[in-house]
Amino acid sequence: MDTFAILQVTWWLLLGVLLIGLAVMVGMDMGVGTILRYVGRSDVERRVALNIIGPHWDGNQVWFILGGGAIFAAFPLIYATAFSGFYVVMLLLLWTMILRPIGFEYRSRIEHPAWRNAWDWVLLVSGAVPMIVLGAAFGNLFRGVPFHFDWDMTSYYTGSFLGLLNPFALMTGVLSLSLSVMMGSLTIMNGAEGPMYQRARGLVQVAAAAALVLFALGGIWVHALAGYQLVGSPGEGVPQTPLQQTVTLAPGAWLHNFSVDPLLWLVPLVGFAGVIGAALAARAGRSHLGWWSGALGWVGVIGTAGSALFPFMLPSSADPSMSLTLWNSSSSTLTLLWMIGFTAVFVPLILWYTSWAFWVMRGKVTPESLAGDEHAY
Amino acid sequence: MRSFLYFVLFLVIALLVTVLTAILGDEGAWYFAWLVGTTMIVLVSAAGGAMLDANEEQAAQSPPPAEPRRSGAGGAE
Amino acid sequence: MINGTVVDLSRVQFAATALYHFLFVPLTLGLSFLLAAIETVYVTTGKPIYKRMAMFWSRLFMINFALGVATGLTMEFQFGTNWSFYSSFVGDIFGAPLAIEGLMAFFMESTFVGLMVFGWDRLRKGQHLAVTWLVALGSNLSALWILVANGFMQDPRGAKFDPVTMRMHLTSFQQLIFSPDAQSKFVHTSIAGYVTGAMFVAGISAFYMLRNRHMDIAKRSFRIAVLFGVLATVGVVTLGDALGFVDAKAQPTKLAAMEGLWNSRPAPMAFNLIAFPEQAEQKDVGAVRVPMVLSLLVTHSLSGTVPGIDTLEQQAVQKIQNGIPAVEALKVLAHDPQDAAALAQFNAHRADLGYGFLVQRYAPHLSEVTPAQIERAAKDTIPPVAAVFWSFRFMVGLGLLMMAFFVLATLYSLRNRIQKKRWFLKVAVWMIPVPFLANEAGWLVAELGRQPWTVYGVLPTWMSASTHSVGYMVFSLIGFVTLYSIFIAIEMYLMIRAIRLGPSEPGGDGAAGTWPPPTLAPRPVPAVPYGGNVEG
Numbered sequence: 001m002d003t004f005a006i007l008q009v010t011w012w013l014l015l016g017v018l019l020i021g022l023a024v025m026v027g028m029d030m031g032v033g034t035i036l037r038y039v040g041r042s043d044v045e046r047r048v049a050l051n052i053i054g055p056h057w058d059g060n061q062v063w064f065i066l067g068g069g070a071i072f073a074a075f076p077l078i079y080a081t082a083f084s085g086f087y088v089v090m091l092l093l094l095w096t097m098i099l100r101p102i103g104f105e106y107r108s109r110i111e112h113p114a115w116r117n118a119w120d121w122v123l124l125v126s127g128a129v130p131m132i133v134l135g136a137a138f139g140n141l142f143r144g145v146p147f148h149f150d151w152d153m154t155s156y157y158t159g160s161f162l163g164l165l166n167p168f169a170l171m172t173g174v175l176s177l178s179l180s181v182m183m184g185s186l187t188i189m190n191g192a193e194g195p196m197y198q199r200a201r202g203l204v205q206v207a208a209a210a211a212l213v214l215f216a217l218g219g220i221w222v223h224a225l226a227g228y229q230l231v232g233s234p235g236e237g238v239p240q241t242p243l244q245q246t247v248t249l250a251p252g253a254w255l256h257n258f259s260v261d262p263l264l265w266l267v268p269l270v271g272f273a274g275v276i277g278a279a280l281a282a283r284a285g286r287s288h289l290g291w292w293s294g295a296l297g298w299v300g301v302i303g304t305a306g307s308a309l310f311p312f313m314l315p316s317s318a319d320p321s322m323s324l325t326l327w328n329s330s331s332s333t334l335t336l337l338w339m340i341g342f343t344a345v346f347v348p349l350i351l352w353y354t355s356w357a358f359w360v361m362r363g364k365v366t367p368e369s370l371a372g373d374e375h376a377y
Numbered sequence: 378m379r380s381f382l383y384f385v386l387f388l389v390i391a392l393l394v395t396v397l398t399a400i401l402g403d404e405g406a407w408y409f410a411w412l413v414g415t416t417m418i419v420l421v422s423a424a425g426g427a428m429l430d431a432n433e434e435q436a437a438q439s440p441p442p443a444e445p446r447r448s449g450a451g452g453a454e
Numbered sequence: 455m456i457n458g459t460v461v462d463l464s465r466v467q468f469a470a471t472a473l474y475h476f477l478f479v480p481l482t483l484g485l486s487f488l489l490a491a492i493e494t495v496y497v498t499t500g501k502p503i504y505k506r507m508a509m510f511w512s513r514l515f516m517i518n519f520a521l522g523v524a525t526g527l528t529m530e531f532q533f534g535t536n537w538s539f540y541s542s543f544v545g546d547i548f549g550a551p552l553a554i555e556g557l558m559a560f561f562m563e564s565t566f567v568g569l570m571v572f573g574w575d576r577l578r579k580g581q582h583l584a585v586t587w588l589v590a591l592g593s594n595l596s597a598l599w600i601l602v603a604n605g606f607m608q609d610p611r612g613a614k615f616d617p618v619t620m621r622m623h624l625t626s627f628q629q630l631i632f633s634p635d636a637q638s639k640f641v642h643t644s645i646a647g648y649v650t651g652a653m654f655v656a657g658i659s660a661f662y663m664l665r666n667r668h669m670d671i672a673k674r675s676f677r678i679a680v681l682f683g684v685l686a687t688v689g690v691v692t693l694g695d696a697l698g699f700v701d702a703k704a705q706p707t708k709l710a711a712m713e714g715l716w717n718s719r720p721a722p723m724a725f726n727l728i729a730f731p732e733q734a735e736q737k738d739v740g741a742v743r744v745p746m747v748l749s750l751l752v753t754h755s756l757s758g759t760v761p762g763i764d765t766l767e768q769q770a771v772q773k774i775q776n777g778i779p780a781v782e783a784l785k786v787l788a789h790d791p792q793d794a795a796a797l798a799q800f801n802a803h804r805a806d807l808g809y810g811f812l813v814q815r816y817a818p819h820l821s822e823v824t825p826a827q828i829e830r831a832a833k834d835t836i837p838p839v840a841a842v843f844w845s846f847r848f849m850v851g852l853g854l855l856m857m858a859f860f861v862l863a864t865l866y867s868l869r870n871r872i873q874k875k876r877w878f879l880k881v882a883v884w885m886i887p888v889p890f891l892a893n894e895a896g897w898l899v900a901e902l903g904r905q906p907w908t909v910y911g912v913l914p915t916w917m918s919a920s921t922h923s924v925g926y927m928v929f930s931l932i933g934f935v936t937l938y939s940i941f942i943a944i945e946m947y948l949m950i951r952a953i954r955l956g957p958s959e960p961g962g963d964g965a966a967g968t969w970p971p972p973t974l975a976p977r978p979v980p981a982v983p984y985g986g987n988v989e990g
Contacts, residue, residue: 055572058523059565062556068530069553076545076621083534083541084920090535091930095937098524102941105520109948151788153620154539156921239618243788331546332616332623339550346557350565357565360576375509375571387861391688407637407696408598411644414689415487415594418648422682423491425868427499429677432870 005237005327007336011074012313012326014343015067016306022067023134023176023302024183024295025060029053031184033100033127034177037120039188039199044367046120047108050377051370052191055361057104059354064097073339077153077242077329078313085147085157086137089164093133099126108377127184128177135176138305139169142225142254144317149242158318168221175214179301182207182278183294189287191365201282204290208279215271215301222308227253228315228323235327236311242328247320254308264307271300463927464536464919467934469901471528473894474938478522480893483597483644484651484686485515486590489570490583491678497583507671508586509574510957511655516571517949521941523564528934536930540908540918544622547613547630548603555599563592597647598640605636607909608900609704615807615912617787617800622912634700639900642693645686646896649856650889652683656863658953660882663873671957677867684860691853695751702752702760705910707835708903710763711842713748714738718762722746728847731839736763763836770809770832777810778820779803808912815916837905845902849895852888859885 032053040046053060072079083090099122107119143166146159185207188200226249233245258264274297281290309315314324330336370376489512496504530552533541541548566588573582606613612629613622624630656679662672702709709715714729716736725747729738749758761769780803786796803810810820813831817823863882866872872879904910908918 051572055568056565058568059561061523062561062564065527065530065560066553066556068534069549069556072534072541072545072549073553074549076549077542079534079545079549080538080541083531084536084538084922087535087920087922087926087930090531091933094528094531094535095933098527098937101520101524102944105516106944106948109517109952151785153542154917154921155542239616241618241620241788244791331549332619334627335546335550335624338624338627339553342554342557346561350557350561353562354565357569360569360573373575375574383865384862387865388858391684391857391861394688407641407693408632411641414641414645414685415648418682418685418689419487419491419494421685422488422678423494423498425681426492426495426504426674426678429674429870430499430501 002237004333008326008330011336015070018067018070020299020302022063023298025063027180028183028187029057029060030127030131031180032187033123034181035184035203036123039196043116045196047370048192048365049188051365054377074331075329078324081147081155082314085145088161089133093130096126096129131177131180132173136169136173139172140164141309143168144315146318147316148319148322171214178207178210186287186291186294193364204282205279208275211275222254223252226251228312228320229253240328242322242324245321247323249320257307257310267300267303267307271297271304274300459924460922460927461916461919467931471934475525475529476893476897477890478518480647480650481518481654482522482593483647486593488651488655488682490587490590493583493586497579503670506957507675514952521945536920537918538920542621543913544909546622547606547624551599551603555596559592559595563589594644597644601640601643602631602636605633605639609633609635610909610912618791635704638693638696638700642697645689646893648686649683649690652679652686653885653889655679657882657886660879664879668956680860680863680867684864687857687860698752706761707766709760710766711837711839711903712846714839714843715762718765721749721759722756723748723759731843733839767832770835771828773806773809774813774828774831776803777806780807781810782820811917812914834906837903842899842903845895845898849892852892
């Protein structure tokens with residue numbers, strides 16, 4: 001492989017890392033939003049839940065923004081084609097996502113119960129909908145997305161909004177929702193005491209069970225789906241457009257990578273082990289261990305999707321040969337190189353100061369600690 | 378009237394500074410200028426706040442002067 | 455083919471969401487450094503009043519910040535959702551600063567803002583001060599990378615078109631980030647944010663002084679804000695001039711529109727103080743001119759000239775004619791990247807590829823292009839003159855007004871007479887919207903003045919939009935307008951409410967004491983609620 005191909009694969013992996021960061025960090029906050037009305041039965045309890053993630057949701061949300069920015073910089077064609085193709089879904093995602101910062105910041109500023117109740121519903125919607133949309137987007141990659149290109153690479157999307165809500169995509173959407181609920185519950189366990197802790201502990205079991213079933217179901221279902229296979233292309237690491245390759249469809253082809261390299265089966269195994277570990281640790285009352293195990297579960301689930309799709313990033317169902325792969329949609333050598341430099345410096349820095357922020361704010365949030373705190377949400 | 382004259386004087390100074398920096402900065406190293414400028418703006422304004430405190434403490438220690446117009450004491454009426 | 459209505463609706467949506475986002479961003483840029491200034495005084499002098507000040511202003515900061523973050527999400531994704539051709543065409547260059555913005559700046563800002571709000575009791579004084587400084591630095595670095603990206607749209611440097619992948623490639627990262635447009639625009643915008651923050655703090659402090667509430671906090675905040683503001687206005691005008699100087703070289707059409715310069719004239723050129731540009735007739739209806747000033751302003755010499763619109767249109771005709779063969783060669787290369795003749799033809803004409811794209815709007819089949827179509831495309835290269843001309847004058851006028859305000863405010867504040875100048879305090883309250891209006895006008899000058907290009911001279915706006923249906927665009931536009939209207943109503947309500955409530959007072963002076971801070975020692979100085987002023 002030459003430099004360009006190595007850079008492309010590196011960026012494909014880095015994108016995976018960023019997506020996992022997004023799923024773990026944003027997913028946990030979204031999970032807290034989703035279960036807010038369940039684990040918090042009174043206003044004080046809900047405020048406890050919000051203040052557990054209060055100091056961190058803002059920083060965590062940047063994983064989402066960074067994910068968008070990184071796709072833009074490293075795979076501009078994917079960013080352009082996917083975001084415009086998924087237009088209505090993207091709007092749904094955006095509109096629910098932009099409610100979140102406002103919900104966190106404004107909810108507790110007025111004491112009126114109707115005001116707070118309304119924002120609690122907003123937080124529920126803005127927690128659950130984005131996770132379903134993100135999961136469904138992944139599911140649609142396995143189904144292919146109806147788009148094609150003009151000679152000058154203008155992209156046209158020929159599907160409908162409802163086409164994106166097919167059963168397989170809905171299943172992956174619920175899978176991602178259940179993982180986020182699991183992580184949100186573990187986060188509540190980490191930061192709350194008493195009845196809230198107990199409710200969250202119960203939820204971890206339910207969400208983990210749902211995730212395990214759906215993940216296994218996805219593995220079986222994918223056998224029946226038509227998978228994409230790259231049969232002819234200008235080559236790896238060769239500058240090209242998506243107009244110069246040949247792609248065929250075959251049932252079960254998404255498992256092709258696993259049969260070529262059986263070691264890849266370890267990845268879904270990590271997914272199962274992580275989720276099971278999270279449930280067991282929660283039951284044993286070791287919620288911090290459970291959180292890390294749940295994060296490992298996310299690594300396994302997203303890693304499985306990536307291993308199956310490689311080298312495809314956005315398969316086209318309208319014209320499979322125009323599918324986007326990491327070979328035909330990446331940025332140039334120079335951009336990828338510079339971006340790796342920045343990533344290598346700043347991602348460790350981000351991890352370092354994020355950990356510091358969590359360390360500073362460590363410990364349990366209690367109703368008493370909120371009463372005397374004028375900064376609390 | 379006095380205030381007005383001061384106002385005009387300071388306004389002229391501000392405009393003069395602007396013109397001078399504009400001439401100096403045809404192809405300026407603006408990123409560097411931003412660093413220096415921002416630090417300066419923050420520190421000068423912080424010093425202004427601290428100065429107000431110093432004035433008030435001084436005024437609190439000595440009785441207010443006879444002519445409040447000329448005093449440096451904060452808010453003595 | 456691309457639908458003109460969709461392009462127009464996409465532009466309306468982008469402008470609406472960007473202008474809206476830009477209501478909140480400048481305040482964040484400025485207020486964050488004002489918080490840093492206030493907290494610096496707190497840490498160096500140890501006086502608890504500055505802690506209460508910092509806490510109060512940070513409460514208002516957060517109300518504004520939430521909306522800045524929320525609407526920023528839209529901006530990050532809108533390039534992909536609505537400008538997909540643009541995104542794939544220049545993503546190689548434009549995407550990098552956006553990603554670096556996340557990595558270097560936005561992460562820092564957002565992580566530390568949580569600690570800034572929640573960390574008062576958990577961090578040592580010095581640590582908390584460092585956190586506040588990092589929030590300010592982070593938000594301004596964020597602006598830096600966004601404006602590096604914008605600088606590329608204004609003056610594309612460090613990139614060239616690659617006929618193999620059919621999109622632009624980065625050729626020099628250094629040229630991208632040190633582009634003169636990016637440099638001067640970043641500093642201009644960041645400091646415009648400082649002016650906004652200063653006016654906000656000064657105006658609200660004046661509001662309290664008028665009502666004799668929170669005098670100790672109001673006087674100090676006012677002092678810090680006006681010093682901050684007076685220095686910042688000098689900076690903002692200086693950098694505005696630098697930006698004009700840079701644009702005169704990089705974007706002659708924008709400059710001509712800003713100045714209503716229909717005809718080229720010999721040096722030294724007069725400056726249109728007031729004029730009424732007529733786009734259709736290509737002339738100014740009535741103008742008040744100041745001799746020689748234009749040459750001085752934009753070239754910093756009496757002998758310098760800038761081309762008028764008549765000259766620029768003639769140049770555009772030549773560029774369009776030169777660009778047409780480049781587009782035609784590109785069509786061949788799209789199907790066969792190895793075609794040597796097409797590659798040679800492309801390389802000979804590549805400099806004006808964008809102008810070839812421009813005329814494609816009127817002549818989809820370039821082999822049949824008519825002189826009338828070329829003429830029409832050349833007329834398109836001139837942005838809407840009256841709008842740019844007046845936005846520019848509006849911005850500059852407000853900028854100079856603010857400079858005068860801050861000079862006088864500094865004078866009064868330094869002589870400790872501000873609380874007696876009730877007329878001036880009233881003016882100060884009314885000045886609060888002024889910087890926001892100036893910011894919006896500045897955005898219009900920069901982005902409207904760049905039309906008809908998304909990337910100046912390289913990619914026309916009409917090609918850049920996604921190929922959505924009109925129905926989708928109407929749907930999303932209605933959605934954004936509805937959501938954003940609700941947001942601004944809530945934001946204004948909470949902001950005004952928080953201002954009316956005021957800072958927490960240990961003695962219960964003025965404000966409703968909804969948050970008695972138990973951690974603060976009672977202040978030794980008694981506070982009298984109304985009437986006699988016993989400061990000091």
